Amino acid sequence: MVNGLSVMRDEETNSLWDHVSGECFEGPLEGKRLEFWSVSLTDAGTELAAHPDAVLLLSDHRSFISTVMAKIAAPFLSFRNKKALLFPRFRKTMHAQVDPRLPEGEQGLGLRDEQDRAKFYPLARIPAGGTVEDKWLGRKVIITRNASDGVAHAVWARGGEPPKQLLTRWYGFSFTYPDCEIFSS
Amino acid sequence: MGRINRSSGKIQQKGSRFKPFRPAEKHAVPLATQNLEGGAELLAFERGGKRRCVLVSQAIYHHLIQGELGGQPYLVSY
Numbered sequence: 001m002v003n004g005l006s007v008m009r010d011e012e013t014n015s016l017w018d019h020v021s022g023e024c025f026e027g028p029l030e031g032k033r034l035e036f037w038s039v040s041l042t043d044a045g046t047e048l049a050a051h052p053d054a055v056l057l058l059s060d061h062r063s064f065i066s067t068v069m070a071k072i073a074a075p076f077l078s079f080r081n082k083k084a085l086l087f088p089r090f091r092k093t094m095h096a097q098v099d100p101r102l103p104e105g106e107q108g109l110g111l112r113d114e115q116d117r118a119k120f121y122p123l124a125r126i127p128a129g130g131t132v133e134d135k136w137l138g139r140k141v142i143i144t145r146n147a148s149d150g151v152a153h154a155v156w157a158r159g160g161e162p163p164k165q166l167l168t169r170w171y172g173f174s175f176t177y178p179d180c181e182i183f184s185s
Numbered sequence: 186m187g188r189i190n191r192s193s194g195k196i197q198q199k200g201s202r203f204k205p206f207r208p209a210e211k212h213a214v215p216l217a218t219q220n221l222e223g224g225a226e227l228l229a230f231e232r233g234g235k236r237r238c239v240l241v242s243q244a245i246y247h248h249l250i251q252g253e254l255g256g257q258p259y260l261v262s263y
Contacts, residue, residue, distance in 0.1 A: 006248055008262060019248075019262035039230045039261055045223025047216060047238055054216040054236065056227075057208040057250065059243045065202060066246040074242040078226060 003175040004090040020166070020176045021116070041079055041167045046149040079107055080150065084169045099174035101182060106170040109143060109152040110177070111136065111163045118177035120170065125185040126152050133157070134183055143183075205249035206239070213237070232257040 001007060007025075008017040015027025022034035047054050076085045084105030098104040102122065109126075112118040119136050121143055126132050129147030133140060140157035155162050166173075174180065216238065226241035233255015244250065244263040251260045 006262070008249065008260075034260070037230065037232070037259070039228050041241070042227050042229055042238075043223060044216060044219075044221040044225040044227060047227055047229060051236060052217065054229075054238060055213050056216040056219060057206070057212050057237050057239045057252075058214050058219070059206045059208075059212065059239075059247060061204060061206065061243075061247070066243070069246040070242040074245055077245055078241075 001090065001093045003094050003172075004086055005172050005175065018176065020168070020172060021112075036164050038162060038165050040153070041149075041151055042146075043149045046146065046151075049148070079167060081105070082107070084171060086171070094175070098171040099178065101174075102170045104169070104171040108168065108170060108173070109154060109165055110168050110173040110180070111141070111154055111165050112177060113137065113164065116177060118173070118180035119183060120173050120177075120180050121152065121154075121183040122170075123150070123152060125183060132183075132185060136163075136181070203246055203248050205251050206243065206247040208237075208250065208252045228261060228263060230254075230259065230261055232259050 002018075006019055008019050009015070010017065010029070013028045015024045015029040017024050017034065022036050024030050024032045073085070082105060086104070102120070106122050106124070108120045108122040110118060110120050117137060121134075123145065126143055126145040128145050128150055131142060131144045133142055135141070141154050141163065142157050143152050143154045145152040151167060153162065154165050227238040228241060228244055229236060229238040235255040237254060239250055239261065241263070244261070249260060249262055253259070
């Protein structure tokens with residue numbers, strides 16, 4: 001864990017990888033980068049409405065820790081919670097105070113490009129069921145927030161392709177992209 | 186824009202008590218049959234033209250979901 005964020009370790013080289021950026025930051029593969037695909041955070045109702053034949057990958061792993069995390073921790077870790085669940089042991093891994101420009105647990109949509117240029121769109125500044133337009137990197141981007149699950153998605157106005165994006169809390173995004181811009185409505 | 190700054194971050198521990206989830210065919214079930222509450226949170230992803238989802242309540246334990254979909258490898262992190 002670094003900066004309150006889990007890191008990944010690969011079994012072949014023991015290299016450590018940033019799970020937000022996909023960058024290897026320690027070990028034989030340092031400097032390498034995983035290809036990045038966006039993953040959508042949603043809920044079952046929204047997913048089934050859009051994809052009635054949706055397929056769920058259901059883990060059959062059972063252990064004391066997994067049960068505690070699913071039954072007790074999960075509600076606190078929900079993206080709908082306004083505050084981040086940051087245990088003291090998480091904070092001990094932080095190299096600095098969280099960037100004070102926003103509350104540490106602020107949930108938002110983070111956009112990034114291959115040069116690590118990044119911009120954070122706080123969900124609170126995007127109306128549920130609404131759309132905002134912005135200009136980033138010289139291009140118009142459209143952010144839409146779904147009314148049913150409350151999740152925001154971005155697409156480039158020209159072409160409709162999605163920029164690389166992730167729904168995340170401010171502390172994690174700002175530690176990963178410390179000079180990021182912040183959208184102001 | 187500076188590079189990602191992790192230089193003075195602190196590694197708390199190496200190793201993990203969490204097991205990655207490596208889905209097999211037996212783990213793929215229709216979402217509609219699971220009787221989940223509508224608000225049950227999911228991570229949804231697509232590879233090779235196919236879409237799959239996992240429960241956030243399971244992802245917070247596994248942290249990593251790794252497999253192959255549509256002939257392409259994937260690694261979902263949470």
